Amino acid sequence: MELLLQTLVSGLLKGGVYALIGMGMTLIMGVMGVINLAHGQIMMVAMYITYSLFAIFGIDPYLSMAIGAPTIFVLGAAIQRYLLNPLMRIETILPENQVLMTVGIGMVLTESMRIIFTSDYKSVQVSYSNAVFFLGGVSFSMPLVIDFFLAVAMTCALFWFLIRTDMGRSIRATAQDKEAATLMGIDTERITWITFGIGSAIVAMAGAMLLPIFYLYPDIGGPFTRKAFVICILGGLGSTVGAIFGGITLGLAEAFGATYIAMEFEDMIGLVIFIIVLLFLPGGFKRLTGV
Amino acid sequence: MKNSSLLISLLLSGLLTIVSCSPNDSKTPSTDQPDPVNVGIVLPLTGKHAKFGEIEKLSFELALEKVNAEGGINGRPLKLIFEDTTGKPDIGRSAAEKLITQNEVVMLGGGYSSSVTAAIAGVAINKGFPFLVNTGSADIITEPTAHTPSGKKIDRLKKSNKSDDITTKIAELTKKAEKEAESILSRYAIFRLNPPVSEYANGIESFLAQVVKPQTAVILNENSLFGTKGAASFQKTCARLGVRVLLKESYDQGAIDFKPILAKVKDLDPDIVYMSSYVLDASLLMKQSMELGLNPKMFIGGGAGFTLPEFYTAAGKAAEKVISATLWHQSIPFPGAMEYYDDFAKRYNRETEYHGAEAYAATFVIADALRRAKSFSPEEIRDALLKTDMETIFGPVKFISYGAKVHQNRLPTYVVQWIDGKLTMIWPENLAKQKYVYPVNWPEERK
Numbered sequence: 001m002e003l004l005l006q007t008l009v010s011g012l013l014k015g016g017v018y019a020l021i022g023m024g025m026t027l028i029m030g031v032m033g034v035i036n037l038a039h040g041q042i043m044m045v046a047m048y049i050t051y052s053l054f055a056i057f058g059i060d061p062y063l064s065m066a067i068g069a070p071t072i073f074v075l076g077a078a079i080q081r082y083l084l085n086p087l088m089r090i091e092t093i094l095p096e097n098q099v100l101m102t103v104g105i106g107m108v109l110t111e112s113m114r115i116i117f118t119s120d121y122k123s124v125q126v127s128y129s130n131a132v133f134f135l136g137g138v139s140f141s142m143p144l145v146i147d148f149f150l151a152v153a154m155t156c157a158l159f160w161f162l163i164r165t166d167m168g169r170s171i172r173a174t175a176q177d178k179e180a181a182t183l184m185g186i187d188t189e190r191i192t193w194i195t196f197g198i199g200s201a202i203v204a205m206a207g208a209m210l211l212p213i214f215y216l217y218p219d220i221g222g223p224f225t226r227k228a229f230v231i232c233i234l235g236g237l238g239s240t241v242g243a244i245f246g247g248i249t250l251g252l253a254e255a256f257g258a259t260y261i262a263m264e265f266e267d268m269i270g271l272v273i274f275i276i277v278l279l280f281l282p283g284g285f286k287r288l289t290g291v
Numbered sequence: 292m293k294n295s296s297l298l299i300s301l302l303l304s305g306l307l308t309i310v311s312c313s314p315n316d317s318k319t320p321s322t323d324q325p326d327p328v329n330v331g332i333v334l335p336l337t338g339k340h341a342k343f344g345e346i347e348k349l350s351f352e353l354a355l356e357k358v359n360a361e362g363g364i365n366g367r368p369l370k371l372i373f374e375d376t377t378g379k380p381d382i383g384r385s386a387a388e389k390l391i392t393q394n395e396v397v398m399l400g401g402g403y404s405s406s407v408t409a410a411i412a413g414v415a416i417n418k419g420f421p422f423l424v425n426t427g428s429a430d431i432i433t434e435p436t437a438h439t440p441s442g443k444k445i446d447r448l449k450k451s452n453k454s455d456d457i458t459t460k461i462a463e464l465t466k467k468a469e470k471e472a473e474s475i476l477s478r479y480a481i482f483r484l485n486p487p488v489s490e491y492a493n494g495i496e497s498f499l500a501q502v503v504k505p506q507t508a509v510i511l512n513e514n515s516l517f518g519t520k521g522a523a524s525f526q527k528t529c530a531r532l533g534v535r536v537l538l539k540e541s542y543d544q545g546a547i548d549f550k551p552i553l554a555k556v557k558d559l560d561p562d563i564v565y566m567s568s569y570v571l572d573a574s575l576l577m578k579q580s581m582e583l584g585l586n587p588k589m590f591i592g593g594g595a596g597f598t599l600p601e602f603y604t605a606a607g608k609a610a611e612k613v614i615s616a617t618l619w620h621q622s623i624p625f626p627g628a629m630e631y632y633d634d635f636a637k638r639y640n641r642e643t644e645y646h647g648a649e650a651y652a653a654t655f656v657i658a659d660a661l662r663r664a665k666s667f668s669p670e671e672i673r674d675a676l677l678k679t680d681m682e683t684i685f686g687p688v689k690f691i692s693y694g695a696k697v698h699q700n701r702l703p704t705y706v707v708q709w710i711d712g713k714l715t716m717i718w719p720e721n722l723a724k725q726k727y728v729y730p731v732n733w734p735e736e737r738k
Contacts, residue, residue, distance in 0.1 A: 002554075003551075003558060006550060006554040011551075014547060017547075118345065119341030120342055120345075121571045121601040121605065122601075123571070123574070130608075130609065139550070141582055213547070213575075213578075214547055215575070215601075217339070218341070219338055219341065220545075254548075255548065255550075255551050258542075259554070262541070263541070263542040263549075263551070264514045264540070264541040264542055264543060265543075266542065266543050
C-alpha cells in the first residue's frame with residue numbers, strides 16, 4: 001500500500017513539471033503550427049542561466065526565474081522573429097523547413113553552451129535540495145512539492161492571460177484562424193513571436209524548477225524535447241488543457257511502469273502510450289475534452 | 292593562328308607543371324621537421340559522455356607533449372588526430388573508418404564507452420588494424436571468439452533465457468567459435484590497457500568477504516553495455532560469496548525520479564545496494580535514497596559515475612561514506628601517478644580521475660610500441676604491441692592471454708570511499724591511505 005502511494009505521489013509530482021514543459025511547446029504549436037524541436041535546448045539554456053546566477057551571485061534558483069524567464073522570452077521571441085518568420089514569408093519554403101530550422105537552432109544552442117561551460121556536469125545545491133517530509137510513510141521531496149504548486153499557479157496564470165487579456169484573446173484568435181485574425185486587425189506576425197517568447201519563458205521556469213533536484217550538461221535538452229513532444233501528442237497538439245493531462249499521464253505512467261514493470265522501460269512506456277494514443281485517439285485528449 | 296594556339300598550349304602546360312609542383316615546392320623548404328606519425332583517437336567529445344571524452348582528450352594531449360619532448364617516435368613527432376563519436380556506436384564506426392582510410396593513421400586509440408569501442412573493434416578486426424583500447428570495458432572486446440558467427444549465436448542464446456539445456460548447446464558452439472576464431476586470431480590486433488568489466492568488482496569482492504559480510508543484496512544498473520555487464524558480473528560475485536540477490540533492476544540513463552524503484556528496495560531491506568552508473572544518475576540515486584531513508588549496511592558503486600569529483604558536489608552529504616570500485620587512484624605508488632594528477636590540476640585547473648589516467652598511460656604505450664615497431668605496417672605494430680612490457684602511471688602494462696581473452700593487460704582493481712568529501716583509497720589494505728569506515732551510521736553522516 002505504501003509502495004502504491006509512494007508511486008502515485010512520485011508520478012503526480014513529476015507530472016506537474018512535465019505539464020509545464022509540455023505547455024510551452026503546445027502553445028507554440030497551436031499558434032504557429034510548427035513543432036519546436038529546440039524546446040528542450042531552450043530549457044537547457046535557461047538552466048545554465050539559473051546555474052550561473054546561483055554560482056556567481058548566489059541567487060536562489062526560484063528567485064532567479066524573475067531574471068531567467070524574461071531573458072529566455074527575449075531569446076525565444078528573437079528566434080521566431082529573425083530566424084523562423086523569414087522562412088514563413090517565402091512561399092516556396094514549406095512549413096516543414098521551419099521544423100528543420102528549430103533542429104538546427106537546438107544544435108547551435110547546445111554547442112554554444114558547451115563552448116562557454118564545457119561538458120562538465122553542473123548542479124545547484126541549496127539548503128532545501130534534499131529536504132523531505134513524510135505523510136503516513138510516504139516521502140515528499142520538498143523541491144518537487146514546491147515545483148508542483150508553482151506549476152499549478154503558472155497554469156492558472158496562463159489561463160487567465162489567454163482568456164481575460166486582449167493579448168491572450170489575440171493569441172487564441174491567431175491559433176484558431178490566422179487569416180480571419182489578420183482580417184480583424186490583429187498583427188499576427190507580432191503574435192507569433194510573442195507566443196514563442198511566452199512558450200520559451202514557461203519552459204525556462206520549468207528548467208529553473210528542475211535544477212535543485214536534477215543536474216545539468218549541454219546535451220540534456222534532447223531528452224526533454226522528446227518528452228515535451230510526447231506530452232503534446234498525448235494532450236492533443238495545440239491544447240493547453242491537454243498538455244496538463246498529457247504531463248500528468250506521462251508522469252504517472254512512468255512511475256507506475258518503474259514500480260510494477262521495470263524502470264528500464266521508463267522511456268518505452270511513455271512511447272507505447274504515445275503510439276496507442278496515435279492509433280486509437282488521434283488528436284489526443286483534446287478530442288475528449290474539446291478544449 | 293597556329294602559332295598562337297601553340298603558345299597557349301605551351302603556356303597551359305607550363306601552368307600545369309607549376310600547379311602540380313607547387314605543393315611539393317612549398318612543402319620541402321618549410322618542413323625542416325620530419326613528417327609526424329599519425330595516430331587516430333576516437334572519443335565522445337559531444338553528447339552525454341562528453342565530460343569523460345574531455346578528460347581523456349586533455350590527458351592524451353598532456354602525455355603527447357611529454358612524448359614529443361622526449362624525442363617523439365625516433366625523431367619524428369607523434370601526432371594524435373581526434374575524431375568525435377558523439378557517444379554513438381554507428382558514428383564511432385564511421386569515425387574509425389575515416390581515420391584509417393582518409394587520415395591514413397598507423398593505429399587507433401581511445402573509444403571510451405563499451406558499446407562504441409565494440410563497434411570500432413569490429414572495424415579493426417575486419418582490417419586487421421591495431422587498436423589500443425584504454426577505457427571500453429565489455430569483456431567481448433578482447434575475446435576473439437565473441438566476434439565469430441558462432442560466438443554471436445552463443446550471446447543470443449544466453450540472452451534468450453531459455454531454460455531447456457542450453458549448456459550443451461553452448462559448449463558445442465564454443466568449440467565451433469574457437470575454431471572459427473583461429474582465422475582472425477593471426478591478425479587480431481586489439482589490445483586493452485584497462486581491466487575488463489567482469490574484473491571491476493574483484494577489489495570489492497575481497498572487501499565484502501572480509502569486512503562487510505553481507506547476506507542479501509540489491510543490484511541497480513543503467514541499461515547500457517557497461518551497466519548490464521557490470522551488474523551481471525557483480526551477480527556472479529554475489530553467487531561466489533553466497534549473497535542472495537533480492538532484486539536486480541536496470542534503468543534508463545537520464546531519469547529524474549528513482550523513488551518508485553528505491554521504495555521497492557527499501558521494502559526488501561537488503562544488506563548492500565550495488566549500483567552501476569555512468570554519470571550523475573549516481574548522485575540522484577544517492578540523494579533520493581537519503582530522502583527515502585534507505586539505510587543498508589553499505590552502498591557500493593561500480594566505478595564511473597561514483598568516482599567523479601562532480602558526484603560529491605551534486606550529491607553532497609548523501610555521497611558521504613559511499614564506496615566504489617575504481618581502476619586507479621592518484622595515491623597508488625605507481626611512478627608518475629601523483630605527478631600526472633598534479634600536472635593536470637595545474638594545467639587545466641580541475642581534477643582528473645581514472646579515465647584520464649587510462650588515456651595518459653595509453654599515449655605512452657602507443658609511443659613505446661611505435662618506437663619499437665620495425666615499420667608502421669599493421670602487422671609490425673601488432674608485433675611491437677605484443678612485446679610491450681613497461682611501467683605506466685596506470686600500472687605495469689603487458690598484454691597476455693587468459694581464458695577466452697587475448698592481448699589483455701591484467702591489473703588489480705581497488706576500492707575507494709568518500710571520507711569527509713575526499714575520495715580515499717581504502718582497499719587493498721596494504722595500499723590504503725586511511726582505514727575504511729565501517730559500519731556506517733547513515734542518519735548521523737547525513738546530518
